[in-house]
Amino acid sequence: MALLQIRDLCIDYRTTAGTARAVDKLSLDIEEGEYLGLVGESGCGKSTIAKAVLGILPRNGAVAEGDILFRGRSLPHSSLQELNRLRWRDIAMVPQSAMNGFDPVYTIEAQINEAIDTHVSWSREQKRKRIDELFAFVGLERGRAHDFPHQFSGGMRQRAMIAMAMALDPGFIVADEPTTGLDVIVQDQILHRIKEIHTRFGKTMLLITHDMAVVAENCDRIAVMYAGKLVEHGAHNVFETPFHPYTMGLCNAFPDLADRGRELISIPKAPPNLLTPPVGCRFADRCPFAAARCRAEAPALVEVGPGHVAACHFIDRAAEFRMKARDIGTWQGAAAAA
Template sequence: MSLLEIDDLHVTYSTGDGSVHAINGVSFDIDEGVNYGLAGESGSGKSTAAEAVLGLLPENGTVESGSVTFKGQDLLALSERERRDVLWEDIAYIPQSAMDALDPVMTTGAQIRQAIQTHRNVTKSKARDRVQELFDMVGLDPDRIDDYPHEFSGGMRQRVTIAMALALDPDLIIADEPTTGLDVIVQDKIIDKIIEIQDRIDSSLLLITHEVGVIAETCDELSILYGGKVMEQGSVDNVLVNPTNPYTMGLKNSFPEIDNVDEDPVSIPGSPPDLSEPPTGCAFRDRCPFADEECYESHPDLVDLPNRNHRSACHYVDNAAQMRRDAGDPRTWGIETDTASDGDHERGEVILETDGLEKWYTQSQSLLDRIRGDEPNHVRAVDGVSLSVRKSEVLGIAGESGCGKSTLGETVALLEEPTGGSITFDDTDIEEYQDGNMKAFREKAQIIFQDPFDSLNPRQTVRRLVGEPLAIHDRDRDTRARRVRETLERVGLTPAEKFLDQYPHELSGGQRQRVAIARALVLEPDFLVCDEPASMLDVSLKVNLLNLLRRLADEEDIGIIYISHDLASLTQVSDRLAIMYLGRIIEQGDTEAIVESPKHPYTESLLRAAPEKDPSVSRDRVLLEGEPPNPVDLPSGCAFAPRCPKAQDECYREEPGLDAAGGPNQSAACYFPVGEDPVADDGPATDDAGTGSTPQESD
C-alpha cells in the first residue's frame, strides 16, 4: 500500500468573477521512502495539490471531488480536530518563502517547540533539548535557538523550517518550492541537507518546484502538471531522459544550462491556460506545436508505456521519438531564430566605464563616538569596481545575495550616489551629467528592476506607465502614442491595442515584466541595467525574456548590464561575465572562457552549484563552508579566503589584484587559480600584513 494516494482530485477556487479550476483530476501515489517531485509552471496547480493534501487551502478553495488517502485514512473526510492530529505528526510541511514563513515575534526555538508540544506531552526542557538536537542536525548553531527569525539569513531561516519539519519524525514531508528565492549556493546546500537528513530518517518527500533540475537531482519519481492535469508521470530517469509528452519536452528544453553556452534554450511560447472552465480538450493544446483536432476534442488519458514506470497523457505518445527530435528545434515552436546571436557579432564602442567605483554606506554612530571623532564604520557594498560595457554587449554580473551586485547596478544607473571612483558614460564624466544635466543621462540610461509586481504603479494603465518617460522628456502627444505602441510591440506585447488600457494587475507576471522593459526602452536608451529581471518568472518566460534582451543588444546596439545570481541564465545572455564577491569583482572575462575554465575557486563553486536537469549526469558538489563575512568588518587579505578550500597564509596577508591569474580573455583575483597547483613560495606576499586592503587594479 502506498503512503499517500491521491485519486482524481479536483479543486476549484471561487473568485469574484466565477470559479478557477485549479486542479482537474490529478492522481498519483507516493510509496514509503520515495522522493516524489511535482513540477510545472506557475498556475499548473502544483502548490494547490499540496495545500489540498495538507488541508491548507485558502477559504475560497474547495476540493470538488477525488480522494486523498494517507496510510489508508481518507484525509478529506477528517474533522478539523482529527486533521490537526495528523498534521506535523505524520505530514510535515516546508513552506515556500522562508523569509516570511517564520513568526517574526517568536524565537525560532519556541516555534519548533510549539510544534513539538502541540502534539506530544513533553516538558519544556525536553522539548528544548530536541530543538537543539534538530538545530545541530540541519547545521545551525544549537546555542542560537533563542534567536528571533530576523537574526538569521534567508538560507538559515530555511534550515529552521527544515528543522521544524523534522521535529516529530514525520512519514511524509511536503516541501513547497523550498529553495525559490534563495541563491544558487544556498539552494544547493539546502537541497543537499534535505536529502541527507531525509535519507537518515527514512521519510518520504513530496517536492514541489518549477525547477526541473532540482527534481532531477533529488527525486525518484515525478509528475509534470499543466493546467491542473497530470501531463506525464513516472520515474525521474524515464520521464526526464526520454520525455514522451510535448509539454515535458518544452519544459526541459527551456531550462537553461550553464555548460551549453552555444545552445540556446527553447522557450514554450504563449501563456498558461485560462482555467475559468475545466479544460475540455488537452490542456496544453494551445501551446503545443503538435496539436491537431483530436487534441481539441478530448483530454488524453494517462497511458502506461510498456515495460517501464512511465505514463504520459498525450494522444500521440507513439510519435514521442519524432516529437523529441523536433522539440529541440526552436522553429517547431514557431520561434524565429536569428543567426546573429552566435556571439560573434560586432561589439560597439564603450558606452560605460567605471574606474575603482565605490559605494560605501556609513553606519550610524553613537554620539560619544562622534564626539571622539572616531571614523564611522562603513558597509562596503561596492568596493573598487572597474568595468566597462560596450554597445551591443551584455555584461553579466553574478554573485550571492549580499555581494553588492544590486547596489552596483543602482550606482551605475546613478540611483545611488557613488562615494568614490569614477564613472564615464558615453565619453563624458558622470559629474557633468550630475551638474544639472541628469535628464540627458536618464534619457540614455535606464534600469529594469527585479520585481515587476512592485515596480509598476498599480493605478496607472499600461499606456500611462509606458508613456510617462516620454511625457517627462517632453515628447508631443502624437509621438508619445506612436512610440508607446511601437515599443510594446517591440517587447512582444502584440497587438499593442489589447494592452494599452489594462492595469498591471490584469497582466501576467511575464507581461508585467515586459511592460517594465517597454517603459525602459521607450526612450531608446543606449544603456540598460537589468537587476534580476527574470527571477520572479517561470522558466519558459525567463527564456523569452533572455532572448528578448539578447535581441535588443544585437539589433539595437544597446549596452546591457545583466545582474543575477542565476548563472545558468547569465551564461545564456551574456558576452562577458563579472563575478562579484563582497563588493569586488573577483573574476571577469568572456563568458565561454569563464564557464569552461573558471580560475577563481569562488567562481567554480558558483558554477557547480547549479542543478543538472539530466538525471543521468551526476555532479560534484562543491559546498562552500559558512556564509559570506560581515561586510563591515572584512578580514584582511582575500575576502574569500575564510571560505576558500585552497587558501594559504598568503591569501590572508594580502589581497590579490584582478590581474593575479588568467589569460587574454579572462582575469581573476586569485593567487592559486583553479587548475594550477598551489605554489606557496613565489607569490608576491609581503610579511607585514597591511590593515587596509589594496585597491583592485583595473583590467
C-alpha cells in the same frame, strides 16, 4: 498500499470572476520511503495539492471531487481535530517562504516548542536536547534558537523551518518550492539538507518545484503537471525519453552542462485560463505538434513504458517529436501560427 493516495482529485477556487478548477481529476500515489518530485509552471496546481494534503486550503478553495488518503485515512473528510493530530507528528511541511511560515513575534525556539507541546509532553530539557539535535543537523548555531525570524537570513530561516518540520520525526514531509527567493548557493545547501532527510532518515518526501534540474538530481520519481492536469509521470525516463510535448518543452528550457552548445528554448505563450479551460488538451494552444483532435478531445494517461505514463494523442510519434522539439524553429513556428 501506498503511503499517500490521491484519487481523481478536483480542487476549486471561488473567485469574483467565477470558479477556477486548479486541480482536475488528478490521481497519484506516493509509496513509503519514496522521494517524488512534482514539477510544472507556476499556477499549474502544485502548491494547491500540498495545501490540500495538509488541510490548509484558503477559504475560497475546496476539494470538489475525489479523495486524498494518508495510510488509508481520508484527509479531506477528516475533522480539524484529526488533522491537527496528523500535522507535525505524521505530516510536516517546508513552505515556500519561511518568513511567512514563522510567526514574527515569537522566537524560533518558542515556535518549535509549540509544535512539540501540541503532541507530546516533554520536559524542558528534552525539548532543548531535541532542538540542539535539529539545529546541528541543519547547520545552525544552537544559540540562534532564541532569535526571532527577522534576525535570520533567508537561508537560515529555511534551515530553521526544516528543523521545525523534523521536530516530531514525521514520516512524510512536503517541501513546497523550498528554495524560492534564495541565491543559488543557498538553494543547493537547502536542497542537500532536504535530500539528506530522505537518504539518512528514510522519510517519504514530496518536493514541489518548477525546476526540472532539481527533481532530476534529487527525486526517485517525477510527476509533471500542466494547467491542473497530470500530463506525465515516471522515473528518470520522464527526462530521458519524454512522451508529452510539454515535458519536452520543459527539458529544453534548462541548461545541460554535458551539452553546452545547446540553445535554451522557451515555451511560447501562457497557460490557459482555468476559469474557462479548453475542451481538448490544455497544452494544445502552445504545442507545436497539436492537431484538430487535440483541440477537440482531451487525451487520457496511457502507459508508455514500465511505470511511465503520459497523456498525448500522438504517443506513437514521440521519438519524432523529441527530435523536432530540440529545434528552436519548431517552437517559434508554433508561436507565429497562433
